[in-house]
Amino acid sequence: MSALLAIVRRDLLIAMRRKSEVLTALFFFIIVVSLFPLGIGPEPALLKKIAPGILWVAALLSTMLSLNRLFATDHADGTLEQLVLSPTPLGLLVAGKIMAHWLTSGLPLVLLAPVLGLQFDLEPSALGVLVGALLLGTPLLSLIGSIGAALTLGVRGGGVLLSLLVLPLYIPALIFGAGAVEAHISGLGASGHLSLLAALLALAAFFAPWATTAALRISLE
Amino acid sequence: MNNRFINWFRFASPQSFYPLAGKMIPWFWGLTAIFGVVGLWISFFVAPTDAVQGEGYRIIFIHVPASWMSMFIYLVMAAWAGLGLALNTRLSGMMAQALAPTGALMAFISLWTGAFWGKPMWGTWWVWDARLTSELILFFLYIGFIALQAAIDDARRADKAGAILALVGVVNVPIIYFSVKWWNTLHQGASVSVMKSPSMAQTMLWGMLIMALCFWMYSIAVALMRVRAIILERETHTEWVKELPEVKQ
Amino acid sequence: MNWNSPAEFFAMGGYALYVWGSFIVCAAIMVMEPMLAKKRQRDILRTLRRERIAEELDRQ
Numbered sequence: 001m002s003a004l005l006a007i008v009r010r011d012l013l014i015a016m017r018r019k020s021e022v023l024t025a026l027f028f029f030i031i032v033v034s035l036f037p038l039g040i041g042p043e044p045a046l047l048k049k050i051a052p053g054i055l056w057v058a059a060l061l062s063t064m065l066s067l068n069r070l071f072a073t074d075h076a077d078g079t080l081e082q083l084v085l086s087p088t089p090l091g092l093l094v095a096g097k098i099m100a101h102w103l104t105s106g107l108p109l110v111l112l113a114p115v116l117g118l119q120f121d122l123e124p125s126a127l128g129v130l131v132g133a134l135l136l137g138t139p140l141l142s143l144i145g146s147i148g149a150a151l152t153l154g155v156r157g158g159g160v161l162l163s164l165l166v167l168p169l170y171i172p173a174l175i176f177g178a179g180a181v182e183a184h185i186s187g188l189g190a191s192g193h194l195s196l197l198a199a200l201l202a203l204a205a206f207f208a209p210w211a212t213t214a215a216l217r218i219s220l221e
Numbered sequence: 222m223n224n225r226f227i228n229w230f231r232f233a234s235p236q237s238f239y240p241l242a243g244k245m246i247p248w249f250w251g252l253t254a255i256f257g258v259v260g261l262w263i264s265f266f267v268a269p270t271d272a273v274q275g276e277g278y279r280i281i282f283i284h285v286p287a288s289w290m291s292m293f294i295y296l297v298m299a300a301w302a303g304l305g306l307a308l309n310t311r312l313s314g315m316m317a318q319a320l321a322p323t324g325a326l327m328a329f330i331s332l333w334t335g336a337f338w339g340k341p342m343w344g345t346w347w348v349w350d351a352r353l354t355s356e357l358i359l360f361f362l363y364i365g366f367i368a369l370q371a372a373i374d375d376a377r378r379a380d381k382a383g384a385i386l387a388l389v390g391v392v393n394v395p396i397i398y399f400s401v402k403w404w405n406t407l408h409q410g411a412s413v414s415v416m417k418s419p420s421m422a423q424t425m426l427w428g429m430l431i432m433a434l435c436f437w438m439y440s441i442a443v444a445l446m447r448v449r450a451i452i453l454e455r456e457t458h459t460e461w462v463k464e465l466p467e468v469k470q
Numbered sequence: 471m472n473w474n475s476p477a478e479f480f481a482m483g484g485y486a487l488y489v490w491g492s493f494i495v496c497a498a499i500m501v502m503e504p505m506l507a508k509k510r511q512r513d514i515l516r517t518l519r520r521e522r523i524a525e526e527l528d529r530q
Binding site: 265266275276277279280283284324326330332336337338385439442443447453457462465 | 510
Binding site: 165167221 | 292358362368385390397415
């Protein structure tokens with residue numbers, strides 16, 4: 001367990017040293033969300049209706065942006081091979097890296113989303129559901145994304161390939177996440193969506209580190 | 222018992238599978254032709270005109286088999302991939318790689334014919350209906366698998382990475398299908414379906430089944446053709462390839 | 471029998487574009503794909519033959 005925390009702390013430290021990378025993904029999120037009203041028109045009723053979808057799609061894309069460096073820098077400087085050789089189970093270390101990725105790329109999105117939601121005139125209760133859905137959904141994105149990041153490690157055109165592999169797998173998260181807010185707004189209640197999202201998160205938390213570990217071993221062979 | 226086991230593993234080596242596949246291909250092409258002729262005959266001449274959809278419904282005789290095959294091939298591909306990871310056999314990865322383009326094309330045929338069926342029936346080329354949407358996502362999954370394998374130069378690594386992706390995909394396919402269905406019912410999308418036509422007569426079902434057999438045999442034949450090429454590409458520098466009559470001539 | 475004349479058959483009760491648009495594309499794909507597989511096989515065989523000849527020339 002201490003190894004896991006050590007990895008999380010180390011990755012957070014590195015992220016603090018390279019603030020620009022974290023901030024780039026964050027500003028990407030803000031810019032993409034702000035582009036939609038410019039493309040669609042400033043009509044409040046329409047914007048309110050599509051706000052959950054826009055925020056979620058932007059969250060997916062912004063997560064994609066930061067997935068590349070989940071393993072790539074450690075791979076480049078040889079740290080990853082040391083991790084594989086260490087006596088601690090690799091799955092635990094991978095879980096730590098995924099956790100750190102979520103803390104640096106998922107959590108900021110969750111905190112920022114309500115502010116952006118205000119731009120779209122979402123009510124306070126809808127903003128609450130949005131935060132809840134993102135809180136359950138963004139770890140899911142980090143978990144599934146880690147599999148793709150491990151598979152495309154050191155591969156030609158890794159970045160674009162990564163999005164090709166991972167985005168289709170993100171669809172359930174997108175549907176339930178954006179659906180939760182929409183269901184809340186339309187008065188259906190978001191609990192069904194949120195519990196399905198939580199179930200997916202539990203499933204991914206169990207399987208994804210394992211699949212990522214297997215993919216990493218293959219990439220490093 | 223023991224003997225049979227050994228026999229199976231003998232064919233699992235590319236060297237013995239290569240000539241075997243060569244012998245099987247004409248048979249599967251023959252079956253494809255037979256089922257194709259019978260199936261087309263039923264689809265065009267035996268099956269009566271649909272009361273609601275007119276002659277336009279005849280598209281389902283290729284739409285439904287293509288959709289079935291696209292899903293079935295993904296399962297088979299994932300099974301080969303899993304087998305390759307578990308037993309570390311060389312042939313499994315090659316089979317998975319050979320099946321992927323056929324599966325992707327089946328998904329494409331399903332989407333294309335779905336659109337051509339939708340235009341007269343729904344009035345638009347595309348409807349975000351649960352089946353069509355899931356089929357589109359399945360198509361994306363195939364493309365991802367092919368792209369990943371194409372991007373990795375080392376064949377063994379490509380096989381294993383593809384295997385993990387296929388297995389992750391196979392776990393995700395039901396989840397995706399369920400979520401898309403959920404999303405669709407929530408948004409009250411089109412509920413008209415090709416299969417739910419009220420007058421699904423017995424002959425139509427037979428036509429569809431025989432066409433499905435034709436597509437099935439076709440997929441096997443073309444996958445075997447491709448796997449033979451892949452075997453040669455991968456085993457270029459082995460002795461047995463150099464001793465093949467088609468190389469020596 | 472559903473059709474009284476070939477013209478009626480090709481007209482498909484007014485759905486000609488959709489029915490034939492589907493069947494022809496499907497048929498085209500199913501002709502193209504085996505041809506591409508065959509070409510792949512031919513290409514690799516040609517390479518292998520060339521390599522064998524090169525090896526023999528080396529030996530001489």
